[in-house]
Amino acid sequence: MEEITAQLATATVAARAAVAVGQVPTLSDGDLMSAMSAVEILGRTVDALRVAVAVEVQERSRPTLGSDRLSARQGCRAGIELIARVTQVSEATANRRCRVGAGIRARDTLTGEVLPAAFPKVAEAMDAGELGVDSASAIITALSAVASRAEPEMLAEAEHALVGCALGVEVSSGEPITPFTADQTRIQAIQWQVALDPDGVKVCEEQATLGRGMVKLGTRGGLTRYRLDALPELEGKLERIFASCLSPKTAGRFLTVEDEAEALVGGDTRTPAQQRHDIVAAMLDAAARSGELPTIGGASPTVLISVAAEELEAGTGAGWIDGVQNPVSIDTVKRFICTGGIQKVLFDCNGKIIALSSPDRIFTxxxxxxxxxxxxxxxxxxxxxxxxxxxxxxxxxxxxxxxxxxxxxxxxxxxxxxxxxxxxxxxxxxxxxxxxxxxxxxxxxxxxxxxxxxxxxxxxxxxxxxxxxxxx
Ligand SMILES: [Zn+2]
Structure with missing residues (x-):
């Protein structure tokens, strides 16, 4: 054991000696590129070992071993906690290492028999230092989700093809291709999920349909936070609308000469997130004006703001939107009046309405x-x-x-x-x-x-x- 530790320590010293962090800014472009690839290869080897030791610790800390489990003997409740304590990584990272590790570790059965790893091609490529933990995680996560419902041969074929893409080989023809990034591998893996478990899409959609929703999370700093869990079709509609209305500069597409001129003239300094907020505001106004929404007490849905006449006159103070806790500034009140009109209500000192003007200032x-x-x-x-x-x-x-x-x-x-x-x-x-x-x-x-x-x-x-x- 001492020998393993000593050799790894030697490897650490060798890595430090090869290039110091302070030296990186002085590298030429060419050297920088070569260093980045070489460091990644080293990192993949280190990651494969990290995954292997983490899952081994997790396996020896499994709850069925009772007080004899490794984590208990080291004073921790569970394997993940032990891994986090020893390595000082987050528990999320420890979990991820164990998840990947579970897919590439040979499996013990209750009878003492040892089965090959669930994802042998991933195991092999990680062991060789060719496949990074990001890509391995993408493949294992996607395929594990459908493993119980997929044909074993097709599952193996999917794994083989995905590992091939990640390493830059088209497995059916053996031809070299540009290696996929982990993100591309994840997208490809999702497509394989559909092929392996065609009924899964429907099941998943049914579950998603139940989970759809929009909830108000709370108010802080003058903003109210909502969470929207949107089905793919709503996402599609929103993305189309946002893409058509975002200013060309921030829409994330290539600009034509005309677009560039417009972006320059418009001088839009909003972030894409701010623009999306404003687009939703405009959409809701349009819907309210459409006359097709259900009415409330015979009138189309109208936002009511109340403000004291003196405060409106003085330009200081606040207005209150019906049903909303946060106040709005007098400037906002004025903008509402500009677009939506005003109706004066005069109260006596007891709060009784004593006069009511008819609404005006609204364009027909x-x-x-x-x-x-x-x-x-x-x-x-x-x-x-x-x-x-x-x-x-x-x-x-x-x-x-x-x-x-x-x-x-x-x-x-x-x-x-x-x-x-x-x-x-x-x-x-x-x-x-x-x-x-x-x-x-x-x-x-x-x-x-x-x-x-x-x-x-x-x-x-x-x-x-x-x-x-x-x-x-
Ligand atoms: Zn505008």
């Missing part, structure tokens, strides 16, 4: 349609949000005598409406036509430019040379 559906035809979508250049999801912004605030008229309303998406007072973008109307001025960091001259023209109008007018790149 006819006005909305007309503005939609004129603006085509959010008027901020580069914004991808379609017209149906936009809010109508009073260019001159109602409180400053701005009328609720098509000549004073423009389409802005949820985000651009939210930030119109702070983002530096400005809108004004000339003869009922919206003009936009970018913030100084986008256009140092801050020129007023006519908002982009939607497709519907370009057929009847020649394009203007000075116009911003079109959104469409």
């Amino acid at each position: 559906p006819q006005q909305r349609r007309a503005i939609t035809v004129r603006d085509g979508g959010c008027v901020i250049p580069g914004c991808q949000i379609p017209a149906g999801w936009c809010e109508i912004h009073h260019v001159i605030e109602h409180s400053r005598s701005g009328p609720t008229h098509t000549d004073n309303g423009v389409l802005l998406c949820w985000f651009h409406h939210h930030t119109i007072d702070t983002s530096g973008w400005q809108v004004h109307m000339v003869d009922g036509v919206p003009y936009i001025r970018p913030p100084r960091w986008i256009d140092p001259d801050r020129q007023w430019r006519r908002a982009s023209t939607p497709h519907t109008l370009t057929h009847t007018r020649p394009p203007r040379p000075d116009r911003m790149p079109s959104r469409t």
Whole structure:
């Protein structure tokens, strides 16, 4: 035993002597690449040994051995705890090593017979230092899940093929291919799962259907956290919508020249996560406006915000959304009023309603349609949000005598409406036509430019040379 420890210690010294961490930044590109491959080969050998010793400890600590189990003799409750204590890795890592190890360790039976490993090809490739623990884990996890329902020969074929892909061999023809990364191996392994257990997809979907849901987890720091467990079809719909509305810069696709120009002009500084939030906000507004949702007390679902008149007047304080614990700022209240209108309710000192105004400042559906035809979508250049999801912004605030008229309303998406007072973008109307001025960091001259023209109008007018790149 002392000899094994001594030899491993020598190997550690040799690895340190080969290249010091401090030396890495000085390597040439070529040397860096070679060093990375060589270190990985060493790492795979070390990982294979880590897995082998971990699963052996776990096996000798199995509960059926009672107080004679290794973990108990070393003062730990279970094998995982013992592994974590000795190696100082997390219990999650210890678990993973044991899971992989269980797939590549020869199995003892109750009769004392020894069976080969459940995944002999994985075992062989790991032992040879060719297969990393990530890829091994992907193969073992995916195939173990269907092992009890799959034909043994097909299972062996799947294992062989997957190990081949990970090592860079097409096993049926023996031809070399580009070795798969662990992520690619995982995707390939999922496809094998379907082939090995075709009924499993249905069973899995049935289970997933029961598990689907959306729950409110709690509120902290002004944000409410939800968890959405979405079925694949909902995921597909969401991904399509997000892909079509994310700004080209953050959508994770290749940019055309037009996209690049739009991304530059739009100057969108939001993260993809923030954009997805804003897209959901716009989608919900559109759904509420569609007139197809169930009504509540005869009215379509409307968000009610209450605010004291004095606080609204003073611009300080807070508004309260019906059914929501967190307050919203007066700026948010004003934006709601801008797009959704206001109804004044006057109370006496006992809280009795003594006067009620009729709701005003809301653009009618006819006005909305007309503005939609004129603006085509959010008027901020580069914004991808379609017209149906936009809010109508009073260019001159109602409180400053701005009328609720098509000549004073423009389409802005949820985000651009939210930030119109702070983002530096400005809108004004000339003869009922919206003009936009970018913030100084986008256009140092801050020129007023006519908002982009939607497709519907370009057929009847020649394009203007000075116009911003079109959104469409
Ligand atoms: Zn917008």
